[in-house]
Amino acid sequence: MTDDKFRTIGKHHPRYDGMDKITGVARYAADVEIPGMLHAKVLRSPHAHARVLNIDTTKANALPGVCHVATRSDFEGMQPVYGWLIKDQPVLAIDKVRYVGDMIAAVAAEDEATAYRALDLIEVEYEPLQAVPSIEASLADDAPALFEEPQIGFVNRYGTGASAVKEPRKNVCYQFNYKTNDSDVFDGCDHVFEDCFSFSRMQHFFLEPYVAVAQWEGDQVQVWSATQSPFLNRKELSRIFQHPEEKININVFYVGGGFGAKTGCKTEPLAVLLARKTGRPVRLAFTTQEQLFTNTQHAATLILRTGVMNDGTLIARQSEILLNSGAYSDASPLVAEKVGYRIPGSYRWHHIDTKVQCVLTTQVPAGAFRGFGGTQAAWASESQIDMIARRLKMDPYDLRVKNLKNLGEAFVPGESTIDSDLKLGLDLVCEKLNYRNRSRMRGHGMGLSVVLKDGGGVNKAAHAVVKATTNGGIIVNSATLELGQGAHTALTSLVAEVLNCKWEKVTFAPVTTNSTPWEQGTFASSSTTIMGRAVMEAAEQVKQKVLAFAAQDLD
Structure with a gap:
C-alpha cells in the first residue's frame, strides 16, 4: 500500500x-457493578485424580453473608458440561476431579472476603485415584480411565483425505487423520529420516483475568464477560441451562488480552448458575493463580518420518503427533485438526500420512493458544527441514526453495490454494538479512523458516x-x-x-x-x-x- x-x-x-x-x-467486564451484586469464589481440588464421595456445605451455608453454596446437587434439569466439540468439562465436579485445581464448589456471598471464608468451611471427602500426569502415563495399558463412559460430542466434517474419530481409545478424546496418495513412495526414497520433537506447554498470562457477571431476571439472562466468543458461549449456556438462546444476551466491552484462552466457556456457566440460584447478579472473577489452573497451551510429542531424494526433493512425510490435552477436551479437537493440516508445512509432497491424538491427562486443560497448533507443527516441521539440509549437506534455503509450493497451488488436495508467493517472500527476507553473506563464525548462526496458516479445516x-x-x-x-x-x-x-x-x-x-x-x-x-x-x-x-x-x- x-x-x-x-x-x-x-x-x-x-x-x-x-x-x-x-x-x-x-470498561472491562470486571468493571461492571450492579446494585445488589454478589461476589463468587471457587473451591478447587487439591488432588490430581480422585472420586468425590461427599460434599458437606452446612457450615459454609450458615456463615452470615453467604447466599448460596453451589455444588453438583444444583444441576437438576441441566446438561452441566461444556467444551468445543466434546462436552466433557463439568460446571462443577460431578463424580470425580481430574486435576489439581478442578472446581468442586462455589460460594456467592455479599463480599469477596465472606466468600473466601466460606470456602474454608466446605468439607469434601475424596477417594484418591492414580494420577496420569503425562502422555506416556495416560497411554499405558494399566492407566486408569479418566472417563469411564463416552462423553457428549461430535466430529467435524472435513475435506478430501481428512477424517476424525471421537474417543478412539482409553484416555484419547479425539483423533484427527489426514492422508494423501500411497505410502509405497517411501520405498523409492534415497533417505528416510525419523526425528522426535517435544514441545512444552505455555501459559497465556493475559492482564485481565477470566471474569463474568451474570444476572437472571424472570426468563431473561444477561451476561457481561471477558470472552473472545460471545455467540458460541451464548449457545453453550442455552444448552447447559436448557434455556432459549434468544433469552440469553452476552455483552462484551474491551478485553484485556486473550490469546485464544478466552474462547469457549470459562467463568460464564458458574456465574449464571449462581445468579439463577440466588436471584441476584453475581460477579465471578478468577485470580492470577486461578488463571494458571484454567487453560494452557498444548504440550506435544511429534514424531516425523520424512522421505527425501539425494537432490533434496521431498517425497513423503508420516507424522504421529500426541497432544497433551489435560483433564478435559476444551479446544483440543480444533488444535488437533490444525496441527494435522499444518505439519506438512508449505512444501510439495507425493504422500502425506498424519495422525494426531488428543491425550487426556491429569493436568490443567489445554486449549487454543496463538496459532491453534501452528506453533507445535512449525517447530517440528521446520526443525526437521533444517536437520535434513545438514544431513544432505545442502543450504537450508536451497532445500526449502526447491520444495516450496507455488502461488495458486492447492495447500493440500481438495483445499484452498496458496495465496502468496512464498519464494519471493523468502528471497526478500534473505536479502534484508544479508543471508548469503552471513557470519559463519563458531557460536554465530542465522536461521530460516517458512510458516503459514493453512487453508484446511472448517x-x-x-x-x-x-x-x-x-x-x-x-x-x-x-x-x-x-x-x-x-x-x-x-x-x-x-x-x-x-x-x-x-x-x-x-x-x-x-x-x-x-x-x-x-x-x-x-x-x-x-x-x-x-x-x-x-x-x-x-x-x-x-x-x-x-x-x-x-x-x-x-x-
Whole structure:
C-alpha cells in the first residue's frame, strides 16, 4: 500500500481505543457493578485424580453473608458440561476431579472476603485415584480411565483425505487423520529420516483475568464477560441451562488480552448458575493463580518420518503427533485438526500420512493458544527441514526453495490454494538479512523458516452491518472484539476508506449478542482479513444506497 493510493488506510491517526485506555475510562467486564451484586469464589481440588464421595456445605451455608453454596446437587434439569466439540468439562465436579485445581464448589456471598471464608468451611471427602500426569502415563495399558463412559460430542466434517474419530481409545478424546496418495513412495526414497520433537506447554498470562457477571431476571439472562466468543458461549449456556438462546444476551466491552484462552466457556456457566440460584447478579472473577489452573497451551510429542531424494526433493512425510490435552477436551479437537493440516508445512509432497491424538491427562486443560497448533507443527516441521539440509549437506534455503509450493497451488488436495508467493517472500527476507553473506563464525548462526496458516479445516464466517446517520455519522456493528490488537482501529479505517469520510466520523457499536450480527469469535488472527472484508462490503452497500438516494432526490 502506498500513501497516495489511500485516503485513510496507511495514514496516521490515533488508535480507536487509545484515548479510552490512556484516560482510564475504558470498561472491562470486571468493571461492571450492579446494585445488589454478589461476589463468587471457587473451591478447587487439591488432588490430581480422585472420586468425590461427599460434599458437606452446612457450615459454609450458615456463615452470615453467604447466599448460596453451589455444588453438583444444583444441576437438576441441566446438561452441566461444556467444551468445543466434546462436552466433557463439568460446571462443577460431578463424580470425580481430574486435576489439581478442578472446581468442586462455589460460594456467592455479599463480599469477596465472606466468600473466601466460606470456602474454608466446605468439607469434601475424596477417594484418591492414580494420577496420569503425562502422555506416556495416560497411554499405558494399566492407566486408569479418566472417563469411564463416552462423553457428549461430535466430529467435524472435513475435506478430501481428512477424517476424525471421537474417543478412539482409553484416555484419547479425539483423533484427527489426514492422508494423501500411497505410502509405497517411501520405498523409492534415497533417505528416510525419523526425528522426535517435544514441545512444552505455555501459559497465556493475559492482564485481565477470566471474569463474568451474570444476572437472571424472570426468563431473561444477561451476561457481561471477558470472552473472545460471545455467540458460541451464548449457545453453550442455552444448552447447559436448557434455556432459549434468544433469552440469553452476552455483552462484551474491551478485553484485556486473550490469546485464544478466552474462547469457549470459562467463568460464564458458574456465574449464571449462581445468579439463577440466588436471584441476584453475581460477579465471578478468577485470580492470577486461578488463571494458571484454567487453560494452557498444548504440550506435544511429534514424531516425523520424512522421505527425501539425494537432490533434496521431498517425497513423503508420516507424522504421529500426541497432544497433551489435560483433564478435559476444551479446544483440543480444533488444535488437533490444525496441527494435522499444518505439519506438512508449505512444501510439495507425493504422500502425506498424519495422525494426531488428543491425550487426556491429569493436568490443567489445554486449549487454543496463538496459532491453534501452528506453533507445535512449525517447530517440528521446520526443525526437521533444517536437520535434513545438514544431513544432505545442502543450504537450508536451497532445500526449502526447491520444495516450496507455488502461488495458486492447492495447500493440500481438495483445499484452498496458496495465496502468496512464498519464494519471493523468502528471497526478500534473505536479502534484508544479508543471508548469503552471513557470519559463519563458531557460536554465530542465522536461521530460516517458512510458516503459514493453512487453508484446511472448517470455515470462519463473518457478518457486519454498517449504518449511516442523518448527520453523516457512520456506525459499524460487528462482533469483532478489541483485545488490544487494534481490530477496531483497522475496521473503522476500512469503512472510512470505502465511504471516503473522516475516520473520526466512524463509531464502533457495543458488542451485544441481542443486536450485534453473528460471528464465530475473535481468534485465529482473522479480524482484518475476514471481518474486514465483511465491513467493507457492508460499507460499499451503504455507499451505493446513499448515492442512489442522492441521485434521485437531487435530480
